[in-house]
Amino acid sequence: MGTYILRRILWCIPVLVSVGLITFIISRATPGGPFDTDPSRPGLSAGAVQRLQKQFGLDLPLWRQFTRYMFFDIETNTDPKTGVTSRTFVCGAMCGNFGPTYASRGSRTVQDAIFSSNGSKPSKFYYSARLGIQAVVLALLVAIPLGVTAALRQNSWIDYLVLAFSTTLAGVPSLILGLLLVILFASWLGLVPVRPDWDKPIQPWILPTLALAIGMIAFLTRLVRNSVLEVKRQDFVRTANAKGLRERIIIIRHILRNALLPIVTVLGPMVASVITGTLFIERVFNVPGMGGLLVESIGKRDYSMILGGALIYTFILVICTLIVDVLYGVIDPRISLK
Amino acid sequence: MATTASVSHSVAETTKRQERSLWGDAMRRLLRNKAAMFSIGIILFLVLVAIFAPVLAPHNPVTQTSQNSLRLPMWITDSNPSRTGKPEHILGTDAIGRDIFSQLIYGSRVSLVVGIVPVIITSVIGITIGLISGYMGGPIDNLLMRFTEIVYAFPDLLFVIIVTTAFRDTWFGSVFNGLFLIFFALSLTGWVGLARLVRGQVLSLKEKEFIEAARALGVPIWKILFSHIFPNTLAPIIVSIAFAIPGYAISEATLTFLGVGMRPSVDPNNPLPTSWGVMLQDGYTNINSNPWMILFPALCVAMLTVAFTFLGDGLRDALDPRDT
Numbered sequence: 001m002g003t004y005i006l007r008r009i010l011w012c013i014p015v016l017v018s019v020g021l022i023t024f025i026i027s028r029a030t031p032g033g034p035f036d037t038d039p040s041r042p043g044l045s046a047g048a049v050q051r052l053q054k055q056f057g058l059d060l061p062l063w064r065q066f067t068r069y070m071f072f073d074i075e076t077n078t079d080p081k082t083g084v085t086s087r088t089f090v091c092g093a094m095c096g097n098f099g100p101t102y103a104s105r106g107s108r109t110v111q112d113a114i115f116s117s118n119g120s121k122p123s124k125f126y127y128s129a130r131l132g133i134q135a136v137v138l139a140l141l142v143a144i145p146l147g148v149t150a151a152l153r154q155n156s157w158i159d160y161l162v163l164a165f166s167t168t169l170a171g172v173p174s175l176i177l178g179l180l181l182v183i184l185f186a187s188w189l190g191l192v193p194v195r196p197d198w199d200k201p202i203q204p205w206i207l208p209t210l211a212l213a214i215g216m217i218a219f220l221t222r223l224v225r226n227s228v229l230e231v232k233r234q235d236f237v238r239t240a241n242a243k244g245l246r247e248r249i250i251i252i253r254h255i256l257r258n259a260l261l262p263i264v265t266v267l268g269p270m271v272a273s274v275i276t277g278t279l280f281i282e283r284v285f286n287v288p289g290m291g292g293l294l295v296e297s298i299g300k301r302d303y304s305m306i307l308g309g310a311l312i313y314t315f316i317l318v319i320c321t322l323i324v325d326v327l328y329g330v331i332d333p334r335i336s337l338k
Numbered sequence: 339m340a341t342t343a344s345v346s347h348s349v350a351e352t353t354k355r356q357e358r359s360l361w362g363d364a365m366r367r368l369l370r371n372k373a374a375m376f377s378i379g380i381i382l383f384l385v386l387v388a389i390f391a392p393v394l395a396p397h398n399p400v401t402q403t404s405q406n407s408l409r410l411p412m413w414i415t416d417s418n419p420s421r422t423g424k425p426e427h428i429l430g431t432d433a434i435g436r437d438i439f440s441q442l443i444y445g446s447r448v449s450l451v452v453g454i455v456p457v458i459i460t461s462v463i464g465i466t467i468g469l470i471s472g473y474m475g476g477p478i479d480n481l482l483m484r485f486t487e488i489v490y491a492f493p494d495l496l497f498v499i500i501v502t503t504a505f506r507d508t509w510f511g512s513v514f515n516g517l518f519l520i521f522f523a524l525s526l527t528g529w530v531g532l533a534r535l536v537r538g539q540v541l542s543l544k545e546k547e548f549i550e551a552a553r554a555l556g557v558p559i560w561k562i563l564f565s566h567i568f569p570n571t572l573a574p575i576i577v578s579i580a581f582a583i584p585g586y587a588i589s590e591a592t593l594t595f596l597g598v599g600m601r602p603s604v605d606p607n608n609p610l611p612t613s614w615g616v617m618l619q620d621g622y623t624n625i626n627s628n629p630w631m632i633l634f635p636a637l638c639v640a641m642l643t644v645a646f647t648f649l650g651d652g653l654r655d656a657l658d659p660r661d662t
Binding site for chain 1: 373484487488491492493494495496497499500501503504505507508584588591592595596597598618622625626629632633636639640643644645646647648651
């Protein structure tokens with residue numbers, strides 16, 4: 001178990017480095033840089049561009065730009081007055097330092113832009129993380145009871161209703177659900193503003209959370225229902241019934257414990273879909289989160305923000321998958337992790 | 339024998355069909371599945387709409403008419419007479435006076451093309467690599483598996499967004515109004531899942547006796563792969579393709595909605611002038627003045643994806659009856 005976890009953690013390193021490398025290559029292969037002096041962006045003289053390029057290390061060879069960003073770099077500075085050379089060690093993304101954002105012209109680092117609170121407002125990361133966690137929790141809270149009820153009363157009207165609901169909604173993408181929710185509740189019913197006010201405590205969160213959760217609810221409900229149906233037919237459930245155990249105990253202790261296992265396996269991909277889902281749900285509901293920030297910075301060719309954002313997203317995803325895999329082994333001792 | 343012979347007249351590939359009674363069974367199960375048949379009907383309807391768009395559309399989707407912007411659907415009466423619905427524009431008009439209904443009709447083309455083209459590309463790449471990697475094993479297989487793990491760890495939509503934004507201003511970023519770039523970006527990662535699926539199938543198949551027999555008879559490797567192993571992996575491939583098509587269609591809509599996808603055409607003779615994604619983006623900017631503008635494309639996308647999901651479910655049940 002210990003070696004398995006250790007190996008999984010070590011495997012994260014090449015994954016993250018590769019993701020960084022791919023993103024790096026793509027972002028550098030594109031025409032145009034963040035400090036291009038074009039007529040539509042006035043205010044940067046050629047000298048200023050050169051200074052900024054030097055400050056961000058864009059004058060270094062490409063491989064060194066990458067290692068500097070990803071791992072570390074030793075900067076050699078010669079003081080123009082005294083002529084003394086000093087060396088400073090700069091630690092890169094592996095220390096959680098993603099460098100200064102280009103958009104801020106170096107005054108703000110990527111990690112600051114994402115994780116630091118902006119005045120009285122919470123950080124960008126807070127909005128995205130809260131939205132994602134709320135959606136997953138809501139989905140689990142609704143889907144498990146719904147799926148179990150449907151399965152225990154198989155072929156009743158509840159079952160058919162739940163099935164019809166879940167098969168239909170599982171096919172509707174969350175972007176479309178989000179837009180439909182906005183049209184229904186904001187444009188037509190006027191219950192919430194079309195562009196939510198994110199300073200309010202609860203109201204702005206309701207629709208985006210629902211938009212992300214509904215698809216998951218539909219998918220999970222079907223999974224739980226099928227899984228419970230399968231476990232219900234097992235011999236140990238019949239034994240428990242024959243022993244005269246109370247219905248409630250059979251459901252909770254015997255059926256649920258076994259039926260919920262498949263849910264843990266899909267939690268990994270589900271978290272992944274939530275993470276990418278927040279990218280456009282944030283846009284639909286004007287969430288001031290990191291998805292919107294990232295999409296915006298891609299347009300501005302803010303290299304460090306693109307790289308940093310991609311790495312942070314991937315890191316979260318890798319960690320979530322790791323936790324889910326380990327959790328799976330803990331919950332079900334029949335599975336041997338190797 | 340008499341029944342098989344009479345059936346074989348109706349199908350083109352006589353010899354192949356006779357061997358596979360499995361496919362006949364699956365077909366019968368699919369035909370009995372009402373939801374799947376209904377979704378096939380919807381998909382056929384969309385295909386016909388896409389093909390006959392110039393005949394069906396009452397207006398050119400690109401032509402602008404002045405004094406006609408943001409008109410509501412024809413059944414709505416507004417206090418402002420210039421916005422009240424007119425029968426010429428069944429579903430209203432957009433901010434520059436283009437007919438929404440005609441745009442919807444033409445938009446179905448892009449959604450179907452974006453659904454199908456990357457699927458063809460990724461199927462060819464994914465199946466080939468999956469077959470080779472699963473059958474050969476060794477370093478090729480190892481490399482592929484490591485690579486798929488990296489691609490799996492990378493949030494795919496994020497990757498596609500990065501690729502499409504990065505190459506948007508290059509020469510190939512504007513081929514087919516940016517559609518080519520979308521195909522390219524979606525295909526880059528899309529084949530991985532299929533390769534993995536095929537590889538898994540091949541791993542279990544290659545130990546079977548009929549493959550061993552073929553090998554013992556000296557059948558060349560490529561022939562074993564494509565005429566013995568490949569047909570046996572088809573069932574899961576078909577199911578995964580049915581789910582992939584709406585996935586790509588929604589990716590186009592999402593990318594365009596985020597502003598990094600397709601660019602609408604201003605050429606009235608362009609066969610692919612607009613997409614439902616473009617309409618979603620347009621509608622979103624005008625959501626306060628005319629929420630109908632975004633409702634119709636949203637419903638169309640939902641219809642397309644739900645239809646393919648039902649079809650995928652039906653195919654899965656039909657091809658793999660154990661798993662219901």
